[in-house]
Amino acid sequence: MTRIVGVHGIRQSRTSQAQLTRDWLRALNRGLGDVGRPDLPADALELPHWTGLLARGANHLGPDDDLFGADAPMSEEEADFVAAALAEVVRQDDVDAVGQLGTRTLGLPQLWPARLNPLLLAYDLRFPRGGKLFVSMMREVRFYLYQPDLAAQVRAMIVEAFDADTSVVIGHSLGSVIAYDLLRRDEIPRDRAIGVRTFLTCGSPLTVPAVRRGLGIADGEPLKLPGDIAWVNVFDPGDFITGGVGLSAVSPEITDARVDNGIGDPHSAVRYLRTTPVVLGIAGSCR
Structure with a gap:
């Protein structure tokens, strides 16, 4: 029974799906405990490890290669x-x-x-x-x-994680872009998407107009989701990926939740996942 589908962000090629799932569940359960809610069972979260698809598509040579780091030439x-x-x-x-x-x-x-x-x-x-x-x-x-064939493969992998019990989708970092792209395209079969109530984005670069334009969304055009899915965007003003801002100014349908992840790594997935807005969004939808 998959109640939560998570979509991870960048820099995950050196870990595994099993490890990522453990890390996310540990963070979510810590946050749930902080607000007096019970832990999620081990089978509540499905977290597809999509990063390898992009790596192979870019002729990735191995786990130590960084196609987007300082040592990689920029076109x-x-x-x-x-x-x-x-x-x-x-x-x-x-x-x-x-x-x-x-x-x-x-x-x-x-x-x-x-x-x-x-x-x-x-x-x-x-x-x-x-x-x-x-x-x-x-x-x-x-x-x-700008690699549409690879992007479609990533979305197809994530679709397989959904089932009739899925009620929450969480996207962190680039994962929030991918998850939004998937939801707005309405690519999830109806029998698997019918229970989705909540979309949680954390540290989302959708705040950057250039990213939205890359999705074909014109400047000034609001972000929208199909149906009646509630969208909560969680952001830290110190998060350098988001520019320190939320998404409510982009769309009135989005509720921003401001958090403080500390100074060590404000963009960290596990820091976002244990915050009160995230766990309350889960607790309110996973019943």
Whole structure:
């Protein structure tokens, strides 16, 4: 009985589906315990390990290769996408400050275009050391958005995780983009989607207009889900992947829930999963 389908985010090629499932369940049950709710059974969560599909599709050579890290050359198309995304999340006062400071101290990877330097430094002023991680994330998001055949394979794998008892979908990071893409396309067979009541997104890059445009959503167009699924977006203002903002400004149908994941790794999946908005969303739907 699968009551929750989870869609994980980036950087999961070095782990397994079993380990990810254990980590997610442990975090969810910790959060449920904090609000006085019983633990989820071991079979309540299905978490497809989709990351290998993108890796193979990009001619991934092995688990130690990072196709989107600082040592991987960046194409002009990637640079254009990353630059657009950065321009949409940096603040003008930080850009102005960079103009006064110059970019001598940035020390960016040599394989990244120099035109990204001022934008990255501006982002680092707000999220120290977050700029490079944001770029890496945007490169992987773009790979999903602009490789339609691979993206369809990822969605097909996730569809198989649903059954008639599924009531909650949780998407973290890039996983929130994939999960939203799946739900909005209405690709889940009706007999498996009929019980879905709640969509929970955590640390979602859907806040970035360039990402939404990659899904074919025009600027100013609200995000929508089919049916009467309640959408709760959980975000930490210190999360460098989201730009520190929520999604309610993008769509009135989305309820934002602000949390504090601490300073160590505010984008961490397990930190998001144990927060009160996430576990209350699960507790209210998994009955």
